Amino acid sequence: MALLEVHNINKRFGGLHAVNDVSFSVSENTIKAVIGPNGAGKTTLFNLISRNIEANDGKVFFQNKPIHSLQPYEIAQRGISRTFQNIKLFHGMSALENVMVGCHPKSRAGFLAGILRLPSSLSEEKMIRERAYEFLDLLGIADLAHLEATSLAFGQQRAVEFARALASEPSLLLLDEPAAGLNIYETAKVAKLITKIQQRGITILLVEHDMSLVMDISDEIVVLSFGKKIAEDHPAAIQQNKEVIQIYLGEDDA
Amino acid sequence: MRQYFPLCIFLALVVLIQLVTQITETAFYLTQLTMSAYYSLLIIGLCTIMGYAGQISLGHAGFFAIGGYLSAGLTTHNLQPFADTGITSLLDKAGLLVSSKDLYGDTLLTVHPWIACIVAISTAVIIALVLGGPVLKLKGHYLAMATLGFGIIIFRIAMATPYFGEADGLSGVPSFTLLPGITVSGDFGARIINYYIAWGTVLIGMLLLINLVNSRMGRALSALHGSEEAAQAMGVNTARAKLLTFVLSAAYAALAGVLLTHYNGSIGPGEAGVMKSVRYVAIVAIGGMAHLWGALIIGTLLNFMSMRGLFGSYDDAVFGIILILIMLFAPQGLLRLHIWKHIQKIKPKKHGTA
Ligand SMILES: Nc1ncnc2c1ncn2[C@@H]1O[C@H](COP(=O)(O)OP(=O)(O)OP(=O)(O)O)[C@@H](O)[C@H]1O
Ligand SMILES: [Mg+2]
Numbered sequence: 001m002a003l004l005e006v007h008n009i010n011k012r013f014g015g016l017h018a019v020n021d022v023s024f025s026v027s028e029n030t031i032k033a034v035i036g037p038n039g040a041g042k043t044t045l046f047n048l049i050s051r052n053i054e055a056n057d058g059k060v061f062f063q064n065k066p067i068h069s070l071q072p073y074e075i076a077q078r079g080i081s082r083t084f085q086n087i088k089l090f091h092g093m094s095a096l097e098n099v100m101v102g103c104h105p106k107s108r109a110g111f112l113a114g115i116l117r118l119p120s121s122l123s124e125e126k127m128i129r130e131r132a133y134e135f136l137d138l139l140g141i142a143d144l145a146h147l148e149a150t151s152l153a154f155g156q157q158r159a160v161e162f163a164r165a166l167a168s169e170p171s172l173l174l175l176d177e178p179a180a181g182l183n184i185y186e187t188a189k190v191a192k193l194i195t196k197i198q199q200r201g202i203t204i205l206l207v208e209h210d211m212s213l214v215m216d217i218s219d220e221i222v223v224l225s226f227g228k229k230i231a232e233d234h235p236a237a238i239q240q241n242k243e244v245i246q247i248y249l250g251e252d253d254a
Numbered sequence: 255m256r257q258y259f260p261l262c263i264f265l266a267l268v269v270l271i272q273l274v275t276q277i278t279e280t281a282f283y284l285t286q287l288t289m290s291a292y293y294s295l296l297i298i299g300l301c302t303i304m305g306y307a308g309q310i311s312l313g314h315a316g317f318f319a320i321g322g323y324l325s326a327g328l329t330t331h332n333l334q335p336f337a338d339t340g341i342t343s344l345l346d347k348a349g350l351l352v353s354s355k356d357l358y359g360d361t362l363l364t365v366h367p368w369i370a371c372i373v374a375i376s377t378a379v380i381i382a383l384v385l386g387g388p389v390l391k392l393k394g395h396y397l398a399m400a401t402l403g404f405g406i407i408i409f410r411i412a413m414a415t416p417y418f419g420e421a422d423g424l425s426g427v428p429s430f431t432l433l434p435g436i437t438v439s440g441d442f443g444a445r446i447i448n449y450y451i452a453w454g455t456v457l458i459g460m461l462l463l464i465n466l467v468n469s470r471m472g473r474a475l476s477a478l479h480g481s482e483e484a485a486q487a488m489g490v491n492t493a494r495a496k497l498l499t500f501v502l503s504a505a506y507a508a509l510a511g512v513l514l515t516h517y518n519g520s521i522g523p524g525e526a527g528v529m530k531s532v533r534y535v536a537i538v539a540i541g542g543m544a545h546l547w548g549a550l551i552i553g554t555l556l557n558f559m560s561m562r563g564l565f566g567s568y569d570d571a572v573f574g575i576i577l578i579l580i581m582l583f584a585p586q587g588l589l590r591l592h593i594w595k596h597i598q599k600i601k602p603k604k605h606g607t608a
Contacts, residue, residue: 090480114469
């Protein structure tokens with residue numbers, strides 16, 4: 001049984017059918033990529049899974065349980081974390097604090113515990129801080145911990161967002177264009193990092209335009225075009241797929 | 255522990271001010287300083303919902319009025335004529351009522367101030383839950399609209415209900431003994447102790463809020479202020495976090511209303527007016543929104559000046575103008591005006607035109 005199953009999901013924006021009856025599944029501990037030209041519906045598909053937007057119809061199962069009517073925060077609590085194509089860091093907070101928010105699903109101190117500074121919340125707070133440092137360290141940005149996150153360089157902001165998503169210790173990680181705007185050197189680091197976290201037992205679903213990155217690291221690829229799934233296969237097979245080649249060549253002609 | 259250091263300075267300052275008024279024989283300032291303290295209690299609560307959770311409430315005078323009016327009504331209306339009815343005698347037997355003699359020697363039977371206080375704050379909390387529950391699920395500043403309506407309703411109720419004294423309000427509110435020897439009252443002889451009661455309450459209120467903003471839930475609040483979508487993606491139940499903060503701030507406002515009403519011995523509909531709510535919002539904005547200390551300092555100063563009559567009959571207008579000026583020139587608040595940055599920005603321009 002697959003970790004994530006998407007059944008016939010649909011999203012319309014007015015007359016635009018942004019995601020058209022898409023079905024696919026992601027097996028445990030694999031890296032799956034979603035590719036497709038601009039506006040194909042990749043981000044919308046992510047938003048449907050993480051419930052940031054409401055689907056018109058369709059079902060999503062995670063660990064064999066339906067998640068298509070949960071609240072977004074419940075999705076995170078179930079073990080699905082994500083990053084955003086247009087980085088969404090918390091302004092006014094340091095890189096460390098951003099990552100500490102990522103620890104939210106794996107900690108519990110409530111409102112009252114915080115107000116009254118109960119001993120349990122204090123020891124948890126210490127644990128959260130240590131965890132957050134670990135993830136900053138994993139991303140190689142521990143030295144930026146106390147700088148305001150939104151003031152960092154673009155690549156560093158992506159790294160903070162990555163660390164924040166990891167801090168919730170998800171089973172499934174959705175990465176929306178993790179290498180967009182990065183240089184070749186940074187992109188190579190991201191590729192290494194993604195395989196590293198896969199080895200930690202985390203399943204990955206990613207959207208990416210950088211074809212060499214996608215072909216290198218993914219186990220399987222889904223291709224979207226105008227909201228429709230047109231192919232789903234191993235990287236080698238996708239590279240041979242006529243329809244896929246045509247879409248990308250067509251794009252190159254334009 | 256570092257975050258508690260300002261609290262120590264604050265405590266020292268409170269004591270220092272009291273000593274100075276004693277030495278300079280200006281103890282009459284203590285009355286307005288005490289009243290300012292209670293308004294500041296409301297303001298730091300409002301600061302958490304506005305600055306940290308990013309939701310504007312235009313109804314905090316309403317919560318203040320619920321606290322003040324309910325405790326005033328319950329502790330002043332004589333229940334003696336109903337002493338034999340089922341509910342009253344039941345309350346009496348349960349020890350929830352107190353009897354006293356009025357000026358003419360007649361027996362007065364009223365609700366115990368502690369019970370009145372609990373009823374008043376619980377009412378404010380329940381109303382905040384009912385009001386905020388559906389509204390805070392929505393994104394954006396819907397809370398401002400809903401609380402504005404709520405504030406107007408409370409004002410109208412205060413003006414129109416005989417039980418609350420209509421346009422005259424309620425007076426003759428008795429003193430409130432919090433603990434043996436610690437009584438909230440406007441008695442001349444109790445001025446110094448009441449100054450310390452008021453500022454002690456603010457100190458505790460600050461301590462709790464400082465704890466909150468430095469905790470996991472406080473971080474979640476700042477996060478949802480930064481990006482609600484990302485906060486949810488990190489597992490923060492943003493609607494719930496906003497609601498709890500709103501309820502907490504309503505409870506602070508109601509408590510301020512209860513204590514100030516017992517201190518003044520009266521409350522009038524002016525306390526429930528929407529202009530009061532605007533004033534509180536303006537003060538939090540001047541203090542820098544997400545800045546508890548800024549809100550406290552500015553709140554104390556401006557309320558003190560206002561009560562000393564410094565703004566004359568333009569009192570409300572002054573706060574309106576301040577709000578406009580702050581939004582235009584210092585949206586980060588007065589205490590965070592980076593004057594040097596502004597000067598540096600101007601310099602290169604000069605060179606360019608020269
Ligand atoms: N909230 C929205 N309201 C209306 N239309 C939307 C909305 N979000 C996306 N769309 C439209 O849906 C289509 C799919 O957008 P989406 O962002 O999912 O594409 P994408 O595959 O992620 O593209 P890119 O590679 O550029 O990120 C686009 O035509 C877009 O304009
Ligand atoms: Mg996209």
